[in-house]
Amino acid sequence: MITINEHYLKLQASYLFSDIAKRVAAFQESNPSKEIIKLGIGDVTKGLTPASIKAFHSAIDEMADDATFRGYGPEQGYEFLRQTIAGNDFQSRGADISADEIFVSDGAKCDTGNFQELFTQTTIIGLPDPVYPVYLDTNVMAGRSESFVDGRYQGIVYLEATKENGFVPSLPQEKVDLIYLCFPNNPTGSTISKSELKTWVDYAREHKALILFDAAYEAFITDDSLPKSIYEVEGAKEVAIEFRSFSKSAGFTGTRCAYTVVPKECTAYDSHGNKQLLHGLWNRRQSTKFNGVSYPVQRAAEAVYSQAGKVQCKELIDSYMNNARVICQTMDNLGYKYVGGKNSPYIWIDGRMDSWQFFDVLLKETGVVCTPGAGFGKCGNGYIRLSAFNSLENVTEAMTRLTGKLSPS
Numbered sequence: 001m002i003t004i005n006e007h008y009l010k011l012q013a014s015y016l017f018s019d020i021a022k023r024v025a026a027f028q029e030s031n032p033s034k035e036i037i038k039l040g041i042g043d044v045t046k047g048l049t050p051a052s053i054k055a056f057h058s059a060i061d062e063m064a065d066d067a068t069f070r071g072y073g074p075e076q077g078y079e080f081l082r083q084t085i086a087g088n089d090f091q092s093r094g095a096d097i098s099a100d101e102i103f104v105s106d107g108a109k110c111d112t113g114n115f116q117e118l119f120t121q122t123t124i125i126g127l128p129d130p131v132y133p134v135y136l137d138t139n140v141m142a143g144r145s146e147s148f149v150d151g152r153y154q155g156i157v158y159l160e161a162t163k164e165n166g167f168v169p170s171l172p173q174e175k176v177d178l179i180y181l182c183f184p185n186n187p188t189g190s191t192i193s194k195s196e197l198k199t200w201v202d203y204a205r206e207h208k209a210l211i212l213f214d215a216a217y218e219a220f221i222t223d224d225s226l227p228k229s230i231y232e233v234e235g236a237k238e239v240a241i242e243f244r245s246f247s248k249s250a251g252f253t254g255t256r257c258a259y260t261v262v263p264k265e266c267t268a269y270d271s272h273g274n275k276q277l278l279h280g281l282w283n284r285r286q287s288t289k290f291n292g293v294s295y296p297v298q299r300a301a302e303a304v305y306s307q308a309g310k311v312q313c314k315e316l317i318d319s320y321m322n323n324a325r326v327i328c329q330t331m332d333n334l335g336y337k338y339v340g341g342k343n344s345p346y347i348w349i350d351g352r353m354d355s356w357q358f359f360d361v362l363l364k365e366t367g368v369v370c371t372p373g374a375g376f377g378k379c380g381n382g383y384i385r386l387s388a389f390n391s392l393e394n395v396t397e398a399m400t401r402l403t404g405k406l407s408p409s
Contacts, residue, residue: 007143010153016133016375017041020359027363037398039327039386040369042186042345044251046319046391048300049312052250055303059296073292076283077104077259081298085259088305089244095231101263101279103286104293104301106256108216108245112180113138114289115212115241115260118281119178119268126176128169129158130187130376130383132214135180151378160379161188167339167348168192171203179204181230182214184221187376187385188348189340194227201230204239210268210278211240216258219249219317221343237263241278248320248345248389250304250313257293257301320345323395324388330399335408345388348373355381366401 020040028036048056062068076082082099090097105111113134116123121143127135129152136156139145145153152158157176159169167190172179181200183192204211211230218228230236245258252258262282267275293301303309324341331338331349341347351358355372362368362384371387373380388395 005141005143007141007145010140010145010148011137012148016371019375020369020371023359024363024369031367034367036367036369037390037394037401038369039388039390039395039398040371042248042387042389044248044253044316044320044389046251046316048251048255049304049309049316051303051306051309051312052300056296056300059299063296070295073295073298075286075290075292076100077102077293078295078298081302082259084302084305090229090231090261093228093232095229096237097231097261097263101261103260103262103282104298105258105260105286105290106293107247108214108243108258108260109134111243111258111260112212112214114285115282116142116144116178117285118278123177124157124175126157126159126172126179126209128161128180128182128185129378130161130373130380131180132182132186133376135212136377158377158379161185161190162379163337163339163350166190168196171199175207177209179209179211180214181211182216184217184340184344184346186214186217187346187371187373187380188383189342189344189346189385190348191221191223191226191343193225194233197227197230198233201233201236201239205235208269209239210266211236213240213242215242216245217248217344217346218244219313220321220345222321223343226343231261231263238265238267241266246301246304249317250301250309251316252297252301255297255300257297319392320388323390323392326392326395326399327386327388330403333408334403334406336406341388347386347388349384349386351382351384353382355384358384361405362402365405366398368398368401 082102085102086097086099125139125144146155161167161169167188213230230240230242242261246252262279264279266278270276327347328341337350339348355374359372362370371385373383
């Protein structure tokens, strides 16, 4: 008989954002005249930039002509985009990353979820708490956890990020092999200094561990002292994989384009303790399981780095960060403690009550949708996340509603 992968049965009832969508839908059905303002899921609301649209159209025209038509593209991404990424995102900041170390994909979510396939089931996972659910759930699916007890999976090492440590987790006190880090952080919006990041790189080098570094929100960093890439830290190329995305920085959530950096000297080990290069393994995985990102999308992504594209993308980012300032100002006025909103589009707010309870209060009393922090882990309970991804008009209206319903402390 055909049998299932029973590790899937360990997963909690549904994905966090599916739960939110169901609650919002039920409320909307019962209150059809109530206008909902969604500041929960981090989906962008502004259209693609003119530079990307122009490149998109031009590439579509190429695809319509037999002479310039392109069929299957390289699974790793077209050279024109990989070269552009390497020069602009890394070499310009002193990070020695070459084009052939970059793998273009259809999303950082996919890559962060899929990269764990390269490692054994016995690999010990170190995860921040709160955490982006994809990191955790994909490792549960792969069989690297035991039972779910008291809000956590046994067998997973949780690295607590709390207000006491500035929402930057401390080094693990027990053995871990694979470490997930995300900065600017999703969900908390916290950032990490170069010296703090170096402690993680040093740890990984000493303990023969690997860091999966999610830098999907690096474009929102305005503080020049903060690292945008883990490869700005000496030695990181030996022990770190980096994930980036065009989703939030260029509005590609519906267009789908991202990339993963796998340095050629980055290694893991086989069962005999021999070093194995991850670059070749990831290339083999992608060549087998991935057909590449479409040519028009990659041309649109390339345009992000044009002179006009850089200006236009900065305008997008600035508009969302202006929304973040409006949210932060409202929280300041109401006396709510928070982190984020300065170098991140997310604001992590101490709700002074259970996360889901506060979610329901905001939804039912104001029609504003947040993300309950408890959905990101045990350390997230008591917090909510607000996203700056919306129009200024909607954000301003949402903050007006909150001000009218929430009492200042």
